[in-house]
Amino acid sequence: MALSWVSYTCIAILLASVYFRNRLRIRTSHVEREAEAEKPGRAKLNDGLSARGRQLRAKLIAAIPHIVITPENPTEFQELTNAYWDQKACEVKPSCVVRPRNVWELAQAVKILKREFDIRSEQAKQSGEGIEPVFAVRGGGHSPVAGASSIQGGVVMNLGLFNDITLAEDRKSVGIGAGCKWIQVSKALEEQNLAVAGGRNAAVGIAGLSLGGGLSFFSPRYGLVCSNMIEYEVVLADGSIETASATTNPDLWRALKGGSNNFGIVTRFTARTFPFTTIWSGFLYLPSFQYSKVLAAFSSSISRTIHDGTSSKRYDPNVSGPLASFTYQQQLGIQSISINLAHTAPPETSLHWPDYWRTSPFAKLWRLWSTCKVRTLSSATDELSVSNSRGRRQAFATTTVKNDVDTLHAVHKAYRDAIVTIKAHGIKKMSWTLVLQPLLPEWALKGDANPLGLDAGAEGEAWVVVSFTVSWALGKDDEVVMEITRSAIENVDGFARERGTACRFRYLNYCAGWQKPFESYGEDGLEFLRGVSRRADPDGLFQRGCVGGFKLGM
Numbered sequence: 001m002a003l004s005w006v007s008y009t010c011i012a013i014l015l016a017s018v019y020f021r022n023r024l025r026i027r028t029s030h031v032e033r034e035a036e037a038e039k040p041g042r043a044k045l046n047d048g049l050s051a052r053g054r055q056l057r058a059k060l061i062a063a064i065p066h067i068v069i070t071p072e073n074p075t076e077f078q079e080l081t082n083a084y085w086d087q088k089a090c091e092v093k094p095s096c097v098v099r100p101r102n103v104w105e106l107a108q109a110v111k112i113l114k115r116e117f118d119i120r121s122e123q124a125k126q127s128g129e130g131i132e133p134v135f136a137v138r139g140g141g142h143s144p145v146a147g148a149s150s151i152q153g154g155v156v157m158n159l160g161l162f163n164d165i166t167l168a169e170d171r172k173s174v175g176i177g178a179g180c181k182w183i184q185v186s187k188a189l190e191e192q193n194l195a196v197a198g199g200r201n202a203a204v205g206i207a208g209l210s211l212g213g214g215l216s217f218f219s220p221r222y223g224l225v226c227s228n229m230i231e232y233e234v235v236l237a238d239g240s241i242e243t244a245s246a247t248t249n250p251d252l253w254r255a256l257k258g259g260s261n262n263f264g265i266v267t268r269f270t271a272r273t274f275p276f277t278t279i280w281s282g283f284l285y286l287p288s289f290q291y292s293k294v295l296a297a298f299s300s301s302i303s304r305t306i307h308d309g310t311s312s313k314r315y316d317p318n319v320s321g322p323l324a325s326f327t328y329q330q331q332l333g334i335q336s337i338s339i340n341l342a343h344t345a346p347p348e349t350s351l352h353w354p355d356y357w358r359t360s361p362f363a364k365l366w367r368l369w370s371t372c373k374v375r376t377l378s379s380a381t382d383e384l385s386v387s388n389s390r391g392r393r394q395a396f397a398t399t400t401v402k403n404d405v406d407t408l409h410a411v412h413k414a415y416r417d418a419i420v421t422i423k424a425h426g427i428k429k430m431s432w433t434l435v436l437q438p439l440l441p442e443w444a445l446k447g448d449a450n451p452l453g454l455d456a457g458a459e460g461e462a463w464v465v466v467s468f469t470v471s472w473a474l475g476k477d478d479e480v481v482m483e484i485t486r487s488a489i490e491n492v493d494g495f496a497r498e499r500g501t502a503c504r505f506r507y508l509n510y511c512a513g514w515q516k517p518f519e520s521y522g523e524d525g526l527e528f529l530r531g532v533s534r535r536a537d538p539d540g541l542f543q544r545g546c547v548g549g550f551k552l553g554m
């Protein structure tokens, strides 16, 4: 962790001083003062609660007082409601946080929420108004979608105390509490020389990532993260505690592989393990003028994977990436490129690059720095989380295109055009990043079936998941940042549609709030999910009572 910090800092300094020495007049203190001035004051007692909201809180306190945290306990309440990755979510204050210690307490709380939902539904029917949302579910708190895991004036179901990690006796699977972060999982399994297909970023929660699909270093080998979950323990809308696996509730089991928070609250994930020791992983840092070569190298390394995959044994599912990031830092006035390369089965003692990457165009690209080396998985995931600091406003947006160099150039142009707009608006401390990563339909066929509809991809075709990850300092810029992000996506989609390189899929975990990931799964996938919802949650608690995140639109 410390080391990667040092190298990241070195690179930032190197880039800044070599290329933009004269532009380093940062008025940090000024910007920070403004950000400070925008922070909301301490939570006020009862602020803005509806009568129903107040009654619900009173019911929860009466029934399960020891797990309800209210603003009357300001230290703990602030700590829990400020613990989101996205500063926007930290500013949303619930009426209370319910933090159960076990599945029975959680089930009891859900029953109370369901009764409240039934009352509100009945009232809504009579008054003809909409239902006031009841609660939100929070796993690792890393979604930047407004209201995905937070709720103004409602109840936040916080899974923070579900943090058990239990290896099965046969060592073939591991039970992971829904409040865990990936670093806890990789640390625990490392001691056993095991791993699971999991997130690439240490700080991200296992719940949201796994329920939305999950792109892993191990996806080329084992498929998506969700396709490696052999069992879920889940509390349904009626408060019943169910197991979902290939043999028990198989439809629910499949629906949870990409269906997000539409079916129930998952309390435990059981993931398939495999023997694992070390990963070769790291970043190449390049000056931004190299972008054209990077796009070419990116595209050719993916098509090589594809073509070698169908014809010869040189195809290596242990290769992961490239993950190419193009960043503009408003504060420094600089752009840079970083590329993560990985190999999940490197020769352990080797100091050399794995063959696949050594013979790829990336090896020949002139770069400022490389941190690639053989290391533990937790060290690799730590390195990926260093550049994602907390305390800033965050947004994502995504689309998917076919692997085509001209389309990638159009994507990069959309990224550059946005920089012009960002400069024109002078958006403080804005960090604007375009991330490209490969997605092969055949990965989606590995592991258990999921409803994402990726298997509909044409044989031998490679896709590129395009995403923008954005952070900034001030609430007054929220709207314009959303507009910039949305129009960048629309520009890419427009180009891809015309060129015939558009893809239907939108990866849920990278979607902006205005996007519709479930529609991108295709009609079969969406209808399947809706059917499971009708059976598991006939009154629609998780459609209209828990509205945060992405809903099935029924």
Ligand SMILES: Cc1cc2nc3c(=O)[nH]c(=O)nc-3n(C[C@H](O)[C@H](O)[C@H](O)COP(=O)(O)OP(=O)(O)OC[C@H]3O[C@@H](n4cnc5c(N)ncnc54)[C@H](O)[C@@H]3O)c2cc1C
Binding pocket: 085, 136, 137, 138, 139, 140, 141, 142, 143, 144, 148, 149, 159, 178, 199, 200, 201, 204, 205, 206, 207, 208, 209, 210, 211, 212, 213, 214, 215, 216, 260, 261, 262, 264, 265, 266, 267, 385, 388, 509, 510, 548, 549, 550
């Ligand atoms: C820095 C960073 C790196 C990332 N890296 C990757 C990556 O390598 N691969 C990848 O695939 N994605 C990655 N993501 C995206 C990530 O998958 C999403 O941000 C995801 O939403 C995070 O899940 P969470 O549990 O932390 O978030 P939360 O905000 O807690 O939850 C996200 C959604 O899941 C729902 N949810 C959470 N817990 C439960 C539960 N127990 N039961 C039912 N519903 C629940 C919430 O209601 C919410 O709608 C990354 C994100 C960030 C910020």
Ligand SMILES: *[C@@H]1O[C@H](CO)[C@@H](O)[C@H](O)[C@H]1NC(C)=O
Binding pocket: 315, 316, 317, 318, 344, 345
């Ligand atoms: C990938 O790694 C696994 C585990 O080390 C190994 O068994 C397999 O042969 C590797 N595959 C290739 C194509 O090198």
